Amino acid sequence: MFACLKGKRHENNQTFFRKNGGALLEELVAFCDGRSNPIRHFSAEELLRATNYYANNQIIVQDAGYLLYEGSLKERPIFVKKYAVDSSCLWKHFAYRDIVIGSQMSAHKNVLKVIVCCLETKQPSIVYEFTGKQILSNLISATNTESVLPWKCRLRIAVDLANAVTYLHTAFSRPVVHRDIRCSSILLDHNNVPKLIDFGLCISIPQGQSHVEDAVLGRMGYLAPEHAISSYLKEKADVYSFGILLLELLSGRRPTDVIMVNNVPHDDDQHRVEIFSKVVDPRISIEEEQLQV
The missing domain is CATH 3.30.200.20 (Phosphorylase Kinase; domain 1)
Incomplete structure (x- = not known):
């Protein structure tokens, strides 16, 4: 039997x-x-x-x-x-x-x-x-009080991830859009080097085309508005998601928890610095010059 x-x-x-x-x-x-x-x-x-x-x-x-x-x-x-x-x-x-x-x-x-x-x-x-078990979203979370990532480390992580996304867009015969960039799908090794772990939602843009049309897939708060409206996907969709990831690195909060003021004049740098100052994770130290746009 x-x-x-x-x-x-x-x-x-x-x-x-x-x-x-x-x-x-x-x-x-x-x-x-x-x-x-x-x-x-x-x-x-x-x-x-x-x-x-x-x-x-x-x-x-x-x-x-x-x-x-x-x-x-x-x-x-x-x-x-x-x-x-x-x-x-x-x-x-x-x-x-x-x-x-x-x-x-x-x-x-x-x-x-x-x-x-x-x-x-x-x-x-x-x-x-196996590279290490630290998840980026957990390390920068406002609820984490044990090992807070300093600002310079967060900046280095952002640069590394930008390089990885650029590689995805440019290294192959057809550009590939990730469309699921987020802190919870990034591991950090023992030296705090970020590692992307999920490419399941990726889609390639056909040769000679500027975009691809596909079902609207992604996570709330990270989804590029133009994709949600038109279902067209370009590399710019990843740029939007990466911007949200930068906001997470800066604030230590989920994108849906960060309230931004939208009616600030674009040419008023002082107001923008004040806004960013309210968003910045209070556990990290950032010089005011670094917030200048």
């Missing part, structure tokens, strides 16, 4: 592998314009053991579409991203895109490096290098 059950489970794993592998390969080849990048593969059983069977105390990031687990594989610390399992193909599509673009971006120092993937589960899983 046990042999029968084991055989059935193995058969199911192979079915998932064939379905996921074929679709992932199509996605990868399309993104690379016919030049594929081989991705190593681990089994579902290996990832179960690596994460202590996906124990709750191993969870590092809990997102709407996935969980990021800390684990150990072949005596090497790792992260395992397990996507949500539902009846639709939506999360599966996001997982494919995450693997494809994440693997292409792994050479960048501000992206969490993809090591392997697992195609034997209903939704593909991703294995990353």
